[in-house]
Amino acid sequence: MSARRYLLLVLVAVISLHYTLSVFFYDYGRVSSLSNLAQRLGLEQTIANLSQVTTANPSHTPYSNLTEFGARANATFVFLCRNNDLGGVVSSIRQMEDRFNRHYKYPWVLLNEEPFTDDFKQRVSVLTDAPISFGQIPREHWYQPDWVDEDKARNGRLKMMAQGIIYAGSVPYRNMCRFNSGFFFQHELLRPYRYYWRVEPDVKFFCDVHYDPFKFMEQNNKVYGFTITLVEWEATIPTLWATVKEFLNENPQFVSPHNSMDFLSDNGGDTYNLCHYWSNFEIADMDFWRGEAYQKFFAFLESKGGFYYERWGDAPVHSIAASLFARRDQVHFFRDIGYRHDPFQHCPQGDDWFRGRCACDSRDNFDYAPNSCIRRHEALYV
Known part of the structure; x- marks a missing residue:
C-alpha cells in the first residue's frame, strides 16, 4: 500500500470517528474539534500534511430560524449578572x-454593568450550542442619575434600614430595579428581539418544557407571563400608587377597557393591595415595554x-403596567x-407535574400561601 493511500485511509477513519462521536454525544455538550481528536491519536502531522483536504464543519452552519420542532419566535433569553455570579449563572x-433550550436553541443575551471576563465568557459559552452574546450596560442606564438629590436618597435608605427591609441600603439594587x-x-x-425570558443566577427550573412558550405568547397575543405572585413590602413603595394614579388621571387613554x-x-383603584408578579421570572413582549403607554x-x-428616594422595584412597576395597559387575557x-427563586417556588400540580417530569415536591408550592396573590389573578377569569 502506498504511503499516500495509507494517509488518506487514516484521514477518512479519523473524520468518521469524529462525526460518530459528535452524533453520540450531541445531547451532552460539544465534542472535541477534529484537530484536538487528531492530537489525541498522534496524527497531528498527518492532518497537517493533508490540510488541503476540507470537510464541512457543523459548528459553522449559519444560524437558522428553524428547529426540529418548527420555526422559532423572535425571542431570546435575558440574563443580568456579574462576573462573581459565575457559579449561579452556570447552574441556571x-x-x-x-429542560427546554437544547431542542430550540434560542439565543442568550447576558448583560453586566462591567465587562465580562474572558474566563466568564469561556465557562458560559460551552454550556449551549445556541448563539450567546455578552454586553455591557451603558452608564446612563445603570448608575444613579446626577439630578437625584443624594441627601434625600440617603435619608430614604437609612429610614428603610431602620425598618429592617432587605436591600434597604443598597444603591446597586436600586440601579438594577431602575x-x-x-x-x-x-x-x-436586545433591539432585534421582541420576546424575552428573564433568567437569574441560582434559580431552579424543575420540569421539562414540552412546547415553546415564546410561540405560545406570539400565537395567543400575550404580553406578559409569570409563575409566582407576591405581596410587596409597602415600606419600599409608599408613594408609588399615588404616582400611578396621578399618571392615570393625566393619561386615561392608555388604560385598557x-x-x-x-x-x-x-376598591376600584383607590388604594393598592400590593399584589405583583414576581419579575425574576418573566416571559414577555418587549414591544409592550417599548410602546407609547409604557414609555410615558x-x-x-x-x-x-422614587427608584432612589424609596425602593421602587421593577416587579410592581411591570405588574401595574401589564395589569392596566394590557387586556387581562394578555397576562398568562x-x-x-x-x-x-429562593425562598419561593412554583411547583406544577397534577398532570402538569407528571408530564414535566418535575423534580420539585408538588406540596412545596407558594401559589396558595397567605402572601400569594394567585387567587386574585384566577378570579379575573371567573
Missing part, C-alpha cells in the same frame, strides 16, 4: 438548556425619583413551568 443556564424597569429592552443586543385593576386593588409611564415614574400564568 445548564438547567434551562437541559434598569429592569425602563432600560434593558433598549440595549443594542378590559384591564386587570381588580388584581391590583380591592416609565418616564413619569423616573421624574419622581405559566402554571406548568416549575420554578424556584
Whole structure:
C-alpha cells in the first residue's frame, strides 16, 4: 500500500470517528474539534500534511430560524449578572438548556454593568450550542442619575434600614430595579428581539418544557407571563400608587377597557393591595415595554425619583403596567413551568407535574400561601 493511500485511509477513519462521536454525544455538550481528536491519536502531522483536504464543519452552519420542532419566535433569553455570579449563572443556564433550550436553541443575551471576563465568557459559552452574546450596560442606564438629590436618597435608605427591609441600603439594587424597569429592552443586543425570558443566577427550573412558550405568547397575543405572585413590602413603595394614579388621571387613554385593576386593588383603584408578579421570572413582549403607554409611564415614574428616594422595584412597576395597559387575557400564568427563586417556588400540580417530569415536591408550592396573590389573578377569569 502506498504511503499516500495509507494517509488518506487514516484521514477518512479519523473524520468518521469524529462525526460518530459528535452524533453520540450531541445531547451532552460539544465534542472535541477534529484537530484536538487528531492530537489525541498522534496524527497531528498527518492532518497537517493533508490540510488541503476540507470537510464541512457543523459548528459553522449559519444560524437558522428553524428547529426540529418548527420555526422559532423572535425571542431570546435575558440574563443580568456579574462576573462573581459565575457559579449561579452556570447552574441556571445548564438547567434551562437541559429542560427546554437544547431542542430550540434560542439565543442568550447576558448583560453586566462591567465587562465580562474572558474566563466568564469561556465557562458560559460551552454550556449551549445556541448563539450567546455578552454586553455591557451603558452608564446612563445603570448608575444613579446626577439630578437625584443624594441627601434625600440617603435619608430614604437609612429610614428603610431602620425598618429592617432587605436591600434597604443598597444603591446597586436600586440601579438594577431602575434598569429592569425602563432600560434593558433598549440595549443594542436586545433591539432585534421582541420576546424575552428573564433568567437569574441560582434559580431552579424543575420540569421539562414540552412546547415553546415564546410561540405560545406570539400565537395567543400575550404580553406578559409569570409563575409566582407576591405581596410587596409597602415600606419600599409608599408613594408609588399615588404616582400611578396621578399618571392615570393625566393619561386615561392608555388604560385598557378590559384591564386587570381588580388584581391590583380591592376598591376600584383607590388604594393598592400590593399584589405583583414576581419579575425574576418573566416571559414577555418587549414591544409592550417599548410602546407609547409604557414609555410615558416609565418616564413619569423616573421624574419622581422614587427608584432612589424609596425602593421602587421593577416587579410592581411591570405588574401595574401589564395589569392596566394590557387586556387581562394578555397576562398568562405559566402554571406548568416549575420554578424556584429562593425562598419561593412554583411547583406544577397534577398532570402538569407528571408530564414535566418535575423534580420539585408538588406540596412545596407558594401559589396558595397567605402572601400569594394567585387567587386574585384566577378570579379575573371567573
